[in-house]
Amino acid sequence: MTVQRTRQGDLELIDVVKSFPQREGSGVVAAVDHVSLAIPSGEFVTLLGPSGCGKTTTLRLIAGFEMPTAGRILLDGKDITHQAPNKRDMAMVFQSYALFPHMTVADNIAYGLQTAGMPRAEIKAKVAAALDLMSLGGLGERRPNELSGGQQQRVALARSLVMEPSVLLFDEPLSNLDAKLRVQMRSEIRGLQRRLGITSVYVTHDQIEAMSMSDRIVVMNAGRIDQIGKPHEIYHRPRTRFVADFIGRANFVETTVEAAAGDRATVTVLGKTVQVPVEQPLSAGTRVTAVLRPEALRLVEDTARCPMTIEQGMYLGAETEYILAGDGQRLVVIESGLSAQRLFAEGQTVCVDFEDEAVHLLPVG
């Protein structure tokens, strides 16, 4: 007979607020401002946003290092808002790795298991397996300061993984590594997480990291959540100008809805009239902002529709980037592939063209 074991690691934040007393002065700062978020078991979710937007605070609230000013946090349906951090079935990987400098690598990894009172032999086996898993074989007796940054990062990861927690928490774990190692660790972490199926909350300000690793991305802005979605949704259908601007590069063009029918709206952007899908029905006459990604634009010599002048052209090899000005508007256009090699001269008058699907509309505001 098999008992259906429910998967662990269902995390939920309900209307969580965390305010700190201002460091200078007597007011308060809302570091986390009414955040609600449900993370199903096994998902890899990234909190993404600029520095100071409250990502770390959110993560520390989940870990229990901070207590929310208001709101609740649930793990597998159980309220853990006021549970002590060491009692939570979670493990955190820190930006600084936070390895215990006075212990060997093996002792670092064994620490949590010893705390839990696991028998020695079992600990030994688990530590050995963890060292193997993270390709740290032979380094068990070293001290952390005898390891390279990448190895320290692996130890930190191994130390958390041996605990087999329901939830793994990461606070910018790769930001101290050099660029090449970062890319490698990115896929390693993601691979491990997939294999082990541990719910993961990952904090970063690096959009590439977020895009490449996450099941879903939570974009935060000044303590609030601006948008939650799959990487593809966040990029192609940003809900706010902030999101569009923060993830990738974007051109913004103000325009007015000319006609609307169901989930489609007709607008004229840069002299081209297009029909675009919209999430909420818009009535004719509404002011909107059209978002156009630079790589979705291309330059044409036919200048009848919306002539603009090339202010600057930068040939980058695989692509060429142009900055255009005209009609009280600045645009960035990135040509890639073969068209990157067809160079336009600075000062030349050109026009931009694009597919209908390249236009995404945002309410003005």
Next chain:
Amino acid sequence: MRGGIVRELAVRRYLNQFRRIFQDPVLAIGLILVTLFLVLAVVWPVLAMVGESMSEAGRPLFARYLTEPTYQTIIRNTVVMGLLVAAVGTALGFLFAYVQVKVQAPFKRLMHFVALVPIISPPFAVATATLTLFGRNGLITKGIFGVRYDIYGLQGLTLVLSLSYFTVAYMNLKGMMQALDPALEEAATNLGANKWRIFRTVTVPMLIPGILGSFLLLFVESIADLGNPLVLGGNFEVLATRIYISVIGLYDTTGAAVLSVILLVPSLIIFVIQRYWIGRMSVVSVTGKPSGTPQMITHPWVRWPLFAVTMGVTLLIILIYATLFVGAFVEVPGVNNSFTLSHFDFVINGYGSEAMTDTTLLSAISTPIAGLLGILIAFLVVRKEFPGRAGLDFAGMLGIAVPGTIIGIGYLLVFNNPLDLTLPFGGENPLTITLIPKLTGGRAVLGGALAIVMVFVIRSIPAALRSGVASLSQIDPAIEEASISLGADNARTFRKITLPLIRPAFLSGLIYAFARSMTSLSAIIFLTTPQTKIMTQQILNETENGRYGNAFAYCVILILIVLVAISVLYLTVGSATGAERTLEGGG
């Protein structure tokens, strides 16, 4: 409206902080015990002393003491002496530190060790030796120059106290000078400044908080000193000696309490300024690891005069301690210089042996308690958030901020009678529970030893607390959070992670605690009983009765005990775990 919201959030924050502490019972119990101990052992005695001064009999005395010429002179003496010692001591400390850090000179290690010696010697060892050298029958003044120089009074006290206390300024300023980023001076050089200009416009301004802080600390320490003015004051009376005489000679506790408040108020104010205001304006980040190599001063016209003055002071200190050492082996130092071991016999086998064993034993008991409490308070203050955190930190520092005489009198007021609780029921024979037994005076519990241990602990906590705070603030809090995140509670984290990482600070806290206990006098002098004798008090007795040889033998043995204890502590606590190396090596 907004104010209301802010207040509500503040209340909720406090609630959360309480919750956070009580999530972990061990943490909560630790916090409660530490708080109770501080209240019992220092806050209450000090408050009782203040209360006594405000009593019916005390209040009129304030006006009298502040207006009567005799007392005005005493107060003026105290202030003048404090200012002089603070100025000379800070200057000496600066000089030694500057030569140590910035000047290329020979004998620097010797100078360093000599500057540290006062930490391990009884407070007025220097005074007694100075009397032998420069007193009315001084070996140098009378013997060599044939003058009858009167060292008693302000000049003698300034000399002796400056030499005894400049170590504080030296350590303080040396640390800051070493932490000064050489890049700053390099930048100034790059901009065309010469060394003198750099000294004036970069070095000194950066060190001003350290200079001011040392000055104030020395002021507080010197006006609190009791032993030296008793030995060397002559007719020059200061508040500390007058308080002592009021209690011991006149049995006038109320008068002593009033004088104590007059001494306490400026001490506390200056301490608070030093600690909270100057501490904050510090521009040198002592935690930062300076880069580059500091430029040494090699110009002969600067280098050799600085060296000469520093070396001169070094030799003077060596001469003083040599006198003390030699004096312990001669019949009557300076008068009958034939070799004898009778003084050591007196201390080791005779009358003094009791004091020697009592003092060592009580210091040894106090040391680990003070070290652990100090580090625990540091941990709570640096790492935990709870209402009253600043208060706990302040109470922990009271042991050094409050002059010892005042703590001693406070103990007499609070602990001279048992604190009984008579239960309100029981009719004819109500049940009486002794909450706190009689701790001081005749028939005190354990011959007064308990009170003495409490004072030793209270007076030693600040050093451990400060070095703990300094050390903890250099350790990434994430390391402790990692431990918590891996399932360890606060107690396990403290034991397994925090304590090993701050082992060097813990060690220096223990060393300070032991040395301070062995050498403290001003509070203890009120608490010794016929059953419990303390070496410093015996030294004072012998000195006052002119038996310098015995006093010197006591001093030599006391210094030896402290040195042995330091070695033992190094061997037991200091055994390398690699943690300190890792931290220093920048892990």
